[in-house]
Amino acid sequence: MNFDNRFLEKAEVKAIELLEKLKILAPPIPIKEIVTQLGLHLISYDLGDEVSGILVIENDKGTIGFNPKNSKVRQRFTIAHELGHYLLHKHASSEVFVDKDFIVKYRSAKQYSFAEIKQEQEANLFAAAILMPKELIKAELSKKDYNDLSETDFIAAMAKIFDVSIPAMTYRIANSNFYF
Numbered sequence: 001m002n003f004d005n006r007f008l009e010k011a012e013v014k015a016i017e018l019l020e021k022l023k024i025l026a027p028p029i030p031i032k033e034i035v036t037q038l039g040l041h042l043i044s045y046d047l048g049d050e051v052s053g054i055l056v057i058e059n060d061k062g063t064i065g066f067n068p069k070n071s072k073v074r075q076r077f078t079i080a081h082e083l084g085h086y087l088l089h090k091h092a093s094s095e096v097f098v099d100k101d102f103i104v105k106y107r108s109a110k111q112y113s114f115a116e117i118k119q120e121q122e123a124n125l126f127a128a129a130i131l132m133p134k135e136l137i138k139a140e141l142s143k144k145d146y147n148d149l150s151e152t153d154f155i156a157a158m159a160k161i162f163d164v165s166i167p168a169m170t171y172r173i174a175n176s177n178f179y180f
């Protein structure tokens with residue numbers, strides 16, 4: 001099957017433009033500061049066990065709620081994902097986005113419309129692109145010789161530098177065309 005994935009490029013470009021505008025040039029990306037700088041409210045809120053994040057838009061004012069029960073790296077990814085919805089999917093002046101487990105959501109794709117899956121893919125790619133910019137990963141690669149490390153250790157080292165989870169970094173590296 002051939003999917004048209006060009007819509008995903010928009011998310012990657014949007015993330016890079018934002019980092020350039022804010023002059024953020026080194027990891028870890030200060031995602032909470034970025035969100036605050038953009039005028040969104042950020043609140044840590046007990047959303048229960050299922051919900052990792054929400055984005056509430058009220059009269060164009062955005063509030064991102066993240067679950068403090070999740071790990072710090074997961075919280076960072078959630079905040080970046082909700083920021084992606086805000087920048088890419090805000091259509092009405094009042095809207096609510098509720099996010100459960102992004103991966104489960106994707107796996108149980110049958111229950112969701114194509115438009116919803118597309119939005120989640122876009123928000124996930126935006127989150128990955130802003131937290132793990134390809135250019136900054138390349139810059140890390142050129143700083144040090146990582147050849148001695150096993151793939152597992154290399155990914156763990158990168159995940160630590162970028163303050164993301166190991167699965168998130170694994171996925172990002174697998175989906176980027178780096179030439180080692």
Ligand SMILES: [Zn+2]
Nearest residue numbers: 081099120123
């Ligand atoms: Zn989402």
